[in-house]
Amino acid sequence: MNPIITVHPLTNSPTAVWDQLSKTQKSTPLPIQNPSKPVEPGKVRIVCMSDTHSLTNCFKFDVPYGDILIHAGDFTHCGQECEVIKFNDWMKSLPHRYKIVICGNHELSFDMTSAEFHYARSRTKDEPVKDMRDLLTNCIYLEDSAVTLFGLKFYGSPWQPEHGGWAFNLSRGEQCLSKWHLIPDDTDILITHGPPLGQCDKLQENRRAGCVELLATVQKRVKPMYHVFGHIHEGYGMCTDGEVVYVNAATCNVNYMPKNLPIVFDVLLPEGQIKS
Ligand code: 5GP
Ligand code: MN
Numbered sequence: 375m376n377p378i379i380t381v382h383p384l385t386n387s388p389t390a391v392w393d394q395l396s397k398t399q400k401s402t403p404l405p406i407q408n409p410s411k412p413v414e415p416g417k418v419r420i421v422c423m424s425d426t427h428s429l430t431n432c433f434k435f436d437v438p439y440g441d442i443l444i445h446a447g448d449f450t451h452c453g454q455e456c457e458v459i460k461f462n463d464w465m466k467s468l469p470h471r472y473k474i475v476i477c478g479n480h481e482l483s484f485d486m487t488s489a490e491f492h493y494a495r496s497r498t499k500d501e502p503v504k505d506m507r508d509l510l511t512n513c514i515y516l517e518d519s520a521v522t523l524f525g526l527k528f529y530g531s532p533w534q535p536e537h538g539g540w541a542f543n544l545s546r547g548e549q550c551l552s553k554w555h556l557i558p559d560d561t562d563i564l565i566t567h568g569p570p571l572g573q574c575d576k577l578q579e580n581r582r583a584g585c586v587e588l589l590a591t592v593q594k595r596v597k598p599m600y601h602v603f604g605h606i607h608e609g610y611g612m613c614t615d616g617e618v619v620y621v622n623a624a625t626c627n628v629n630y631m632p633k634n635l636p637i638v639f640d641v642l643l644p645e646g647q648i649k650s
């Protein structure tokens with residue numbers, strides 16, 4: 375039977391919770407794979423990015439090739455239509471067979487729970503409200519939804535614990551957990567904008583920003599092979615708790631400079647699956 379995940383009593387104090395949890399569980403850094411290493415037959419290459427913040431013109435690196443590109447949100451600065459169009463054009467220019475995109479807190483115009491409010495902040499005066507999702511024609515957009523590619527199930531969710539009142543912000547605890555309850559048990563690769571607690575979520579001075587209920591959902595119920603996210607730019611890198619591999623693919627560093635390279639990993643094709 376599935377474990378029932380509940381709200382942690384100290385949900386609003388992630389640093390204190392991780393101080394406790396880190397006595398019994400680990401977060402081991404993993405080396406970042408060299409993207410020029412050829413992909414082995416029978417494996418799918420996945421390239422992860424996040425937090426590009428409309429700065430794709432300023433990249434000093436090439437995006438490595440892979441079968442699937444994942445972008446874990448914050449592709450714009452504030453969700454303006456021109457930014458979304460530019461991002462969609464950039465998606466088109468990339469050779470990856472599939473491109474999966476979710477939103478982050480900077481995609482103000484995508485948050486339909488408060489669209490008028492957020493959109494008002496990002497649209498030009500007197501412009502009618504449009505559904506920005508219609509502009510993302512060159513990628514697979516996920517919002518509390520899944521797609522299966524090569525027999526692998528990818529699930530994407532833009533929500534994160536509130537910080538600054540931007541898009542897809544929810545209170546820690548019950549509100550966030552209600553979104554994590556939507557993640558299917560059989561997810562192979564989970565994509566969220568924000569990190570779970572303790573895994574690639576470190577701010578300066580050892581403080582933590584991840585969501586404890588997301589960690590519990592990932593470790594106890596969903597158990598994906600990989601969990602890809604961004605949002606906490608300082609947490610860029612790859613680590614593992616011994617079961618799940620966590621990928622913080624934030625391209626921008628804490629100063630919003632797009633300096634971090636895309637993170638690549640290869641996944642064994644499920645039995646009976648072929649690439650062509
Ligand atoms: P962004 O504005 O791009 O979503 O996040 C940029 C930076 O804001 C992060 O790298 C991190 O320094 C800070 N930040 C984002 N969310 C949180 C949060 O929940 N708590 C704290 N303390 N800082 C955050
Ligand atoms: Mn960001």
Ligand code: MN
Pocket residue numbers: 448478479480567604605606
């Ligand atoms: Mn963010």
